[in-house]
Structures are given as C-alpha cells and as structure tokens.
Amino acid sequence: MSATENETLLRLVHVSKHFGDLKAVDDVSLDIEAGSVTCIVGPSGSGKSTLLRTVNMMESLDGGAIFLRGQMIGHELRRGHRVPVKAAVARRQTLNFGMVFQHFNLFPNYTALENVAAGPMLVRRTNKKTAHGAARRYLEQVGLGDRADHYPSELSGGQQQRVAIARALAMEPQILLFDEPTSALDPELVNEVLAVMRGLADAGSTMLVVTHEMRFAEEVADEIVMMDAGRVVERGAPAQIIHTPSTPRARKFFASVGTLAPSEAR
C-alpha cells in the first residue's frame, strides 16, 4: 500500500456539510499524502466524524469537492453544475476507502472469517476458497487467527474492532478511514486495537483517523488536524500542535485533554 512520497492522494477542497442550520463541516480544505497518517482531533460535535464520512460518501456534500489522485469523486460535471454520481459509480468509488466504525458494525450473523470474506466474495466475486484464505491471513495480521469461527457476540470489543479492521483491509483500499475506533472500548482493550493500527501505519498505509487518543496521535501521526465548530482550527506536526499550539482555542482543547499544562491554556 506504500506509494511515492509527497504524492497527494486525497484532496478536500472547501468541503461543507450542513444539518439544517448547523454547519457540521464548514469550508474544510485538506491534503492527504500517500502513505501518511493524519489524525483529526477536537471536541465532540466539532465535525470530525462528519468530515470523515463525507470522504466515502456516507454523507452528501453541501459544498466543495473531494479529489482522489486528482479525480473528483462523488460528483460529476454537467453543463455549469455538478450532480451526484450514479449509485453504482459511487459504490465503485467507495471501494477506494476502507472504513472502521466506532461501534464496529460487524455483521452479527456472520463469523469473524465470514465478515472479513464477505466484501471480497460479494463485491469482487472472489471465489470462496480464495476469499477465505485471504480472510484468514488478514485475521492473523490483526492477531485473531484463532478466532476465525467465532461470531461477533462471542468476541470482546477489542477483538471485534480488530475483525472490523481486517474486514476493511480485505477490500485492499487505498485509504483507511477510522472513525473513533477505540471510543467504544473498555480502557484495557484500547491498546490491542492501537497496536494493530500502529502496525498498519508502519507498513505504509495511508490513514485518516478521528481519535481522542492523543498519545497515539502524537507517536503515529504525520500530521494532526484540530477541528472545532466544523472548521480546521490548527494543523501541523504532532509535537508542535499538541505541545505548543498557537491558537487560544487549540490551547484550551489540549489543556483539557491533558497534553498541555492548565497554566499554558491561555
């Protein structure tokens, strides 16, 4: 999954998303380089998850555009305006992204192995033997080779989330999207999921991660983007943004999550 350095893989240009009067995402522009890890942080309700969901078309855009390798996705040009792409095209475009949800969203009626193999078998028409073989390898990659035949209800939260990561990997996406992957987990289960994500980052995966795990963000991210009220407040290298944020809003946020001494908050 590694690519040449400094190639812009994903570009968000003036992306906006409104829910009624609420500007959930308000004019956000962002470049994601191939092989980079970008962490989006910020208080709850700041639009992090919505921004992530606009990328793979879970949310429609109200303004702006998203480009993958220079190609606009989600919309196509008409004379003087744009329209959403057809459902089949949208599905093909979403295949570029692998999504990991906060609440895992595993299929409860499928075993771990079947969950991972479902996408390749149903969408890519891979035959069962190949798909199950690959699924087993992905489960081993996330450390769950011995849980292949368990149903999600028989797995811990951390194990379920690792199966969900394997399921996303099985579609061989170009970019992995993580929507607060550890927020629904008991504290002692968080690390096993972060360890898997760290491994993916080391292997050169392009990742966009909405998270509250500041230590993970600091150690793994190439860039941290801080959002508030739908806007990007500040962005930059992890050490700089976490320990010496320049805006008052960012200083207040990082003080509240404990990476900044309260005395430095103002």
Added chain:
Amino acid sequence: MTAAPPTTRGIPVDDVSGQSVAALPIKQRVGVGSWLSIALAVFVGLVLIELLIFNDNWNWDLVFSYLFSQVILTGLLNTIVLTVLTTVLGLILGVFTAWCRMSRLVVLRTFALLYIWLMRAMPPLVMLLLVFFWGALVPRLGIGIPFLPPIFEVPTNELISRFSAAIIGLAIYLGAYSAEIIRGGVLSLQSGQFEACRALGLPPRLAYQKILGPQLIRVITPSMANEVITIFKSTSLVSVIGYTELLTTVQTIYARNFETIPLLTVAVIWYLVLTSLAMVGQSRLEKRFGRGFARRSTKKMTSVQATATTGTANVGH
C-alpha cells in the same frame, strides 16, 4: 472407644471447618409452591380427561371415522393449496410493497401507503366478495391506456374463478400486512449494518440478500408466522364465494347429519396439525437465522474462551 459426635440432621455439630457440610450434595428445593403447582396440574389433567374421554357427546368413533375420510381430506388439501399459494403470492407482494414503501421515489411510497391503507380498512370477507364479483364492476379486463382502445383484453369472468378469486383476495390482503411487518423489521436493524454494507461497496440488492435479509428474517419470523397461520384459518372465509375447503366441507356434512360437535372436532384436529407444522417451520427458521445471536455452548467454545484473555495483537507487516 469414643462416642459418636452429637449431630443435628446428620451434620456433626463440631464440624468447625465446614468440611462435611460442604461435602453434602445440593438438591432442588421442594416448597409449598412446587406441591401446589403439581396439584394444579393433576386437577387440570383430570378435568381434561373427564371432558375429552368420559363425555359421550364428543362421539369419538364418528370423529375418527370422518378424520381420514375422502371428503375431509379433499377439503384439507384445498385448504393447504389455498394457504401455500396465498402465502407465496402474498409474501412476494409484501416484499415488493415494503420496498416501494421505503423507496426514494415519492410516487412509489404513496402507492404503497394507499394500498396498505385500503387493505387495512377492508374486512377480508368484503375483499373476497369484491374480487369474486369484479366482473360485475369491470366486465372486461385489459391492458392499455385508460379511455383508449385496449391492446389486449379478456372477459373478467374467464380470469376470476372461485379458486383464483380466493387466492387473489387473500394474497393482496396478506401482501399489505406483511409489507408492514417487513418494514418494521428493516427499521429494527441497526443503522450501522447499512453503513457497513455501504462502506464495503455492496449493492443494495446483494446487501439485502446476503447480510441484511437474514437478520431481517430472524426479526420478522414470529409476526410472519402469525400472519400465515391467520391466513390458513381465513381460508374458511372463502365459503362465501362457494369454494369448498376444510371448514366448508365439515359444515355441509353436519348440516346433513346434525353431528355438529364431532365434525367441528375433526376440523379442529386438522387445524391443530397444520398449526403445529407451521410452528415447527417457524422454530426452524428462527434457529437457522438466529446464528450469531444465540450463545453457543459447545466444548470447543469453552476451551477457546479460556485462552481468550491472553490474546494480544500480533501485527504482521
């Protein structure tokens, strides 16, 4: 020679460490409630025996002589055929209606809603009569554009027989009700399941077929079983349009020989048999589509569970 230690109820009083108490087997507690419930069961059993066996008015000999008679079996077969065809047609209609009801297109949604509204308002008896006498309202059925000459048409009465009227009348009734049950099932699915399907790029038809559908069937099976069982009892309504099924057959017989109770008993026995079959089917469906929801308790599971806590992430590159 030492005397045996003093005991109460066989437990040594000086058993300080509790060893001998701990060694005693544990048995079910039998209290007043247990005895009362057993007494109740015996009482109900005796009442049933008196009612069913020592009451000559049942005329069991007559019941058994009719139970497998040619006429009754023919009526039973008609009931079964009617139920099966109605159910198949009704469920297809129900799935289609539910799909329309949840469609993005407002026209489809409205049509589905109107259809469901109409069927809910209409007593099934009226429905059957309306379909059967449709010829009186529309003498010729055809395909074409209203007010223009039809492309193709046939006399309505050639299409509508007692049999087809019975099936159509009951199926469009079941279609509306099952549509709402299916929609309820879809509403009960977690929104995360739809999102996960979308994130994997699954087309909606495949998503429903492979992933959401099975979860749906698990949820809607009990209500659907209710509807289907109701339908096979509703088949008795078709007597109004002169189609003979089980209950109509029984009625014509007791109208002749006045053995009302024994003949109704024959019908009840067959209805019980059919209901039992339907319920076995229901339980099979629930097991089949309950996978992943019910806890499994096999030996393999418990041994795996023991090592579950030691599992750590092992990331390959």
